[in-house]
Amino acid sequence: MTSGGDVTVSPGNVPVYHKNNLEVIDRRVKVAEVVLRCMICGLGILAAVLVGSDTQVREIFTIRKKAKFTDMKALVFLLIANGIAAGYSFIQSLRCVVSVIRGSLLVNKPLAWAIFSGDQVSHLCLRLRLSCFTLRVMAYVLMAAFAAAAQSSVIAEMGQPEWQWMKVCNLYEKFCTQAGEGMVIALVVSLSMITLSFISAFNLFRLYGETEAQNRGGW
């Protein structure tokens, strides 16, 4: 049990102003976090499947021509980035659930603190501060993959007449539509990852503030 100024801080005796804060903000943050993680997982897989299955065969004057997603290296990058984001999000969610289950069986001091303060999931997960960094790096990679794919798509859709790069989307309509759908979903995944990394930083701020306050109080 540690004391901080006039307020006694312990797992069993959480200060009123702190509890109010938790109740108001935490519920929204938690819901947003869970929704975003699920979105990234589901939509990441959807984007990867849409891009990975994107192919079209056309016959132009007896010449059989095939467009596939591997022709456009940016789409391969997009597929890999979204696959990794979906996988990471899934593993991270699983880890959270496992931590909570194990925590309720094997109660030790920091776990008790986290559980009693009423903020189990995010505190348990955010003790791994690396996850905040990883989310951010992943957000940059997803954004870069989307931007590269978007650039390719603009050329495929509009052509680049100055350099004699023809439009290909009037030939491979179905291919372009499917790639476009995949990219819109990839954009949503990127933005969700950016938002999640902001939330993660926000959670880390609070955690840091609490740890600091406890340390100061304990001195």
Place this chain on the structure above:
Amino acid sequence: MTSGGDVTVSPGNVPVYHKNNLEVIDRRVKVAEVVLRCMICGLGILAAVLVGSDTQVREIFTIRKKAKFTDMKALVFLLIANGIAAGYSFIQSLRCVVSVIRGSLLVNKPLAWAIFSGDQVSHLCLRLRLSCFTLRVMAYVLMAAFAAAAQSSVIAEMGQPEWQWMKVCNLYEKFCTQAGEGMVIALVVSLSMITLSFISAFNLFRLYGETEAQNRGGW
């Protein structure tokens, strides 16, 4: 004057462990911050100038052909993003200097706190928490601009034979070399901005921790 547990915290009486912390970490962080801001400012302008002045005229069988940076929309995006980053970095640095100068003339309570705690520049600047958010958004935009330009360059350099998009870099060698130089510099600017936004978040953590500790102590 506020008291936090056993340690009296006031502008005139900074706790020893805190001061040691500041002395060790702050000098390095400050130097890194200043170096990064200068790099972003200088290299951002250089990248914008290199890209903006990129043009080449070739005569192919009496046909006069011109490649200019506006042909490649991603290069225009890269130029704008780097220009904004350089401008923002310059204004932000100027703001810091002005704050410090004004602060030493017009001493009020929070300024006094910042000055006495020996961490003038970063505290004064970081009181505008928005700057952390802005840096991060800018880092995303710079990364996206670089990725889009890199994708265009790969097509220009290697071609896309499946879609009859020819290489253009064997025709416009000087144009491609200059664009490549601009892009390498833009990549350095992006990475510097990402690092700066990490440093900014780190500073904000400390600031947040201190404020929290003070608030807790004051209760």
